[in-house]
């Protein structure tokens with residue numbers, strides 16, 4: 001479970017996230033929807049301990065990110081929106097590095113790497129440097145790294161952007177399976193359609209503020225009734 005209580009983040013001259021409160025329950029796929037610049041990545045960076053929180057509190061399965069950062073981070077699998085990490089490593093070196101950091105036993109490591117990279121069709125690129133990978137392939141290797149250590153809570157920043165349709169389908173299926181096991185999946189997107197396909201619950205953020213929190217049926221009802229939300233809806237459908 002992810003519990004976000006009244007978090008705020010300010011950059012010079014800009015409040016990126018203002019007094020945001022939401023909970024993500026176990027067994028749910030939670031969509032964090034908002035137009036470009038709404039504050040999604042900033043929120044996710046606070047949830048993953050990359051950015052300190054100015055005010056408020058975030059707990060992941062009961063651990064406080066600010067007070068117990070190491071313990072809390074071990075519960076999380078995080079896929080950032082830009083996967084430009086470890087470019088000088090080969091794919092296989094990256095995955096082994098992640099497996100070492102998260103103490104994935106050697107007996108199961110090889111099989112897991114094989115299965116995951118096959119699912120995403122990058123098994124033949126493992127001996128190439130990540131630097132030579134396309135954006136989609138970089139995204140896939142990071143997703144494989146996250147799934148390798150089987151974290152309880154998945155936090156994915158725009159995970160489907162840049163993926164080919166087959167890999168996008170594979171990842172969506174994996175998200176569904178993870179939630180079905182009673183675990184948590186939180187992901188951000190600026191594409192309304194993705195949320196409609198996948199989510200049990202949705203939060204809509206705009207200009208750093210929560211505009212809506214609820215299930216899909218409520219969201220559709222409110223789009224009709226609320227002028228403010230209707231404007232956000234138009235932005236979300238115009239982008240893609």
Ligand SMILES: Nc1ncnc2c1ncn2[C@@H]1O[C@H](COP(=O)(O)OP(=O)(O)OP(=O)(O)O)[C@@H](O)[C@H]1O
Pocket residue numbers: 011012014015016034035036037038039040041042043081190
């Ligand atoms: N390090 C920073 N310094 C100053 N302003 C920032 C910083 N990071 C983000 N911002 C600003 O905070 C606001 C929210 O940005 P954020 O990246 O969280 O939005 P987003 O919803 O993830 O958008 P996108 O879909 O474009 O990634 C934007 O106005 C952005 O310009």
